[in-house]
Amino acid sequence: MTDPDAHATPPADLLACHDCDLLQTEPALAPGETARCARCNAILARNPPDSLDRTLALTFTAAVLYLIANLYPLVGLEMQGRRVEVSLFEAVHILWRDGVEPVAALVFVTAQLFPVLELSMILVVLLPLRLGRVSPRLATFFRLVRSVQPWGMVEVFLLGMLVSLVKLSHLATVILGTAFWATAALIVVLTLAARAFDTRLLWQLAPGDEGARP
């Protein structure tokens, strides 16, 4: 880059609001405190206490719950002594076979693939950090996590299961499988993990604060 201005470093304590672009000084936050934008009230910065350890513990728990949620049957029906149960993957498979591939793909991606991608990518980023092995590549990798996040919809999926069970409850006795409860627990743990996660952990170890590079 030829522009001499491009290498001037902006003051380190300056922050721009993500939602309205207002420049503000980054406040010193006590653990657990949140700073909000003075103009649009968006969250500007958070300081979750003990972030690295808590996030790691919660993400590990979530990974175990995810496995249970995907290996065991989700829901079932019981009628005249006959019992049928279905797992998430079987449900997706049936949809695919029935010729509604786009819908099957959408369910697979939002309820199964992206949640596990998000979990494993967070572990890949945070584990080396915890072990003191810091690589600037991790920050780049974390960009992927960010792009996957909005598409994981486990909580919507759980509500969808409930609605479909109510619709079927007049036909037969509905059974909530092991995976159903694991999914419910997974949602709680995922929420806690997102709250515990301090993204500044990642950016603080990335290389320098030079100007934009081409």
Add this chain to the structure above:
Amino acid sequence: MTRQVTAREAGLMSCHVCGQLARSPHGAAQRLRCPRCGAPLHLRKPASITTTWALLLASALLYIPANLLPMMTTASLTGSQEDTILSGVVFLWESGSWPLALVVFFASVMVPLLKIFALSYLTASVQSRSRRGLLQRARLYRLVEFVGRWSMLDIYVITILVALVQFQGLATIQAGPAAVAFGAVVVLTMFAAMSFDPRLIWDPLSDPVDGDPVDPAPERPAHD
């Protein structure tokens, strides 16, 4: 009140992934990347308004077949029956589970509509460089972002219904063409919300107005 300064006015770009501030070179058209995380840097999301309009138009068009065509077909010994999104809601209501009927109605019928109308209003107001109701519009955008994912509900309902009923063997439920259209509406409206840049709402404040002084001191954020 002193004039507030945005990153753009100070010649800075903030990374949309990690928040890193970087100097924006004057009039440079080259592709810039964030020095910290490597994400592409933009002053504002590129072609935000055009992209949002295009996605909104496509979702509005698909919203029609999503509601008119059958969402699922139930076939049993007693005959076969086609259900649209609305008749599914009516079924839930009549079977006495009206709280769930309301949830499904809200998630599948209202949320997509709300998203299409709210984003159209936001995009139009940004295009006309409106300076009114800034905070309300910022809140509206956050609401749209928050509720958007819940309209996926009916897609999951269908998935479980189709699978369980087929396993059980007395009847079959098949997903209808509306399911594909509806899934597309959900995905397209989510992309529309992502392509809209909320900072555009506030940008008209930086338009030149008869000589209000620029105060370079940055604002202090509020503590919770």
